[in-house]
Amino acid sequence: MPKSLFNHLKLSPNSLFMGILLAFVGGYLDAYTYITRDGVFATAQTGNTVLFAVRAASPEYSGAIQNVPPFLAFIAGVLVAEFIKDKLKPHYRAILILEFLILLLVGFLPTSIPNMIITMSIAFVSSLQIATFNKLGDWSYNSTITTGNLRTAAQASYAAFFSHDEESMRKFKSFAAIILFFIGGTLTGTFFSTTLGYFAIWIAAGIILVTVILYHRSSK
Template sequence: MFIKVKDKSHIRNSIFIRSSQMSDSIFLGIVLALAGGFMDAYSYISRGQVFSNGQTGNLLLFGVNLASGNFYVSFHYIVPVIAFASGIALSEVIHIVAYKRNKKFLSDTSKDSDNVCNKSVETSGRRPSRLMPSFSMLSFHWRQVSILIEAVIIILVAFVPVGENQLANSLTSLACGIQVESFRRIHNRNIATAMCVGNMRTAVESLCSYYYHREPSVKKTFLIYSSAIFFFIVGAILGNFCINLFSERAMLVCGMLLLIGFLIMFIDLEKAE
């Protein structure tokens, strides 16, 4: 089931709405960037200065401590990396399973439609208009399943005791891996909502290109990537604020952000056109 947006004439070309599907929209991108910044701030401030999103830093510290003979400390940094990779794998499994189930459903529905048409020809001599497969059973997009699982994981992190930082960081990195793999595009542009290095490179590149060529599409690219960076920072600020108020329970706020993202994906803009 989807919510339709009827009147979009005044915002048709805005980066804040126009998208091929809601999982590709700037609205959802903003929510995910807020959550990404929040999670990184939480894991670093509250859970032993480990990065839940940026695994480059964790791999670096793993290598440094391994070389220094600090094997226990190095283990502390490699576990989130493994959890992050597991989140990516889990997201891909969800995608593959959803694709196969949907393909089977459409195939079965098409066969049922052919059978109805053939029976109609036999009884009345007329072939009815072809029955189209119903998508009522496919009410959830696979990315909605991913973000819902991510939200549940993040909410669970809020109830992990303070002393169990390894578990909390592993769960957070698992959730980040799901997000990074499931949501990789905004307005048909490859983008990361849980880290900033690639976004910064593309934003600066687009700004320089726009300065010389003045192409509207390049300007739009700059605004999209800059927005992702900006809201990631806002998410980190929000995370710090909530940590001061709620301590380890602050992740409940991040879980609410992800649930909002889940609900946003029920808005179907394309069907309104």
């Protein structure tokens, strides 16, 4: 890759380019776990909480237990991310490398491994990502859940289109891009999960590897 092109593609922790790649991975992993791993949302704990409550209130209440381990793994991921932040300066590349290694390993696990182990691993990866990469410039966002991003985009659109505020327009475009790439990741994850099965996880791992290679410390 020419040096000038590499410099142009460098990813900083809070850049839009980093955000859309991570949002794509977030959507991809949700589709992957839902299709291949017992219909569990490994990255969206709101969905798991709802499914837990619905199943707990149904005649087949024993099925609610499958939504608990990913929830606990998510909490563990946040704690590990905070530990890495405390011990490493900077810590962003270390988090990305850990994400990549876990996703890569998941693809090598035999089919005899219980689905719960896989969903817990991906929930752990998701929480690492959420706890570490949560800024687009000075704006907070989420790379694995769209509700907050959708609200922010809608709020920014009002000032952008009715008040013609340039900063709000940039904000609207940025969050619209995050949402669209999340949807694109979900569509792509659905396609590859249905065609490649468990091995589809390696595509998400490959995207994270790209972020490791292109990572740049600058926050501008």
